[in-house]
Amino acid sequence: MLVEMVIDGVEVGEDGDSADRVAELLMRIAAGDDTAFGTLYDMMSSRVFGLILRVLVDRAQSEEVLQEVFLEIWQSAGSFAPNRGQGRSWVLTIAHRRAVDRVRSAQAAGERDVRAGMRELNTPAVAVEEQVELRIESRRVARALEALPEAQREALTLAYFGGYSQSEIAALSGTPLGTIKTRMRDGLSRLRTELGVAV
Incomplete structure (x- = not known):
């Protein structure tokens, strides 16, 4: 069948x-x-x-x-x-x-x-003025970072640009966590001073 x-x-x-x-x-x-x-x-x-x-x-x-x-x-x-x-x-x-x-x-x-x-298409493009401002601000931050001691600069760079936590930075650098916290606190304080930012 x-x-x-x-x-x-x-x-x-x-x-x-x-x-x-x-x-x-x-x-x-x-x-x-x-x-x-x-x-x-x-x-x-x-x-x-x-x-x-x-x-x-x-x-x-x-x-x-x-x-x-x-x-x-x-x-x-x-x-x-x-x-x-x-x-x-x-x-x-x-x-x-x-x-x-x-x-x-x-x-x-x-x-x-x-x-x-x-x-x-519906998202407005970033205005040229804003792009210029961002570039100028980026250069200021880069110069201010360069003025920091290397240990502070490294800790801040790993945290803010690398996305690492303080304990991860401590593990990566083989440095005690308390030292990393101090470096970051002091580094941020000096960075504010370099950039002329009031706390």
């Missing part, structure tokens, strides 16, 4: 013998039989790949999804119920669902990129 089904325009014919064979392989895979998995892959991979390629069009993505499909088959073969459907249909349904998921994921990523681009 020939049973036919259509998944996304792909006609799939199943005769009783091969349907029984796929179902038998799936049950063996559920029991952890990797030889059965290899046999199923050899039997079904080209048909599964054709279905995926028809949905995705892109060959590289289709190859990735093919791997995902067979990984899912290996992991979830135990959920196949022979009394509720044929093995080949079960495998092709997984393939179709994975391919459609990939299309939806790509569309969602594209929409996110468009939204991010629109936000950037």
Whole structure:
């Protein structure tokens, strides 16, 4: 008896013998039989790949999804119920669902990129005056840092430009934590004086 089904325009014919064979392989895979998995892959991979390629069009993505499909088959073969459907249909349904998921994921990523681009377009550019001010201020800070003793400069640079905590700086430099705290406190005080900032 020939049973036919259509998944996304792909006609799939199943005769009783091969349907029984796929179902038998799936049950063996559920029991952890990797030889059965290899046999199923050899039997079904080209048909599964054709279905995926028809949905995705892109060959590289289709190859990735093919791997995902067979990984899912290996992991979830135990959920196949022979009394509720044929093995080949079960495998092709997984393939179709994975391919459609990939299309939806790509569309969602594209929409996110468009939204991010629109936000950037709506963000006002930094005015030239602000850029000049920032550069001047950066140079002032760099000169003020250069005026500090090396130990204070190193501690402040690691903390504010490297993102390290005081205990991490102590560990990196092999210096007691109390010494690092003192260096940073004294360094900030001298930096304020150099920059002419009132406390």
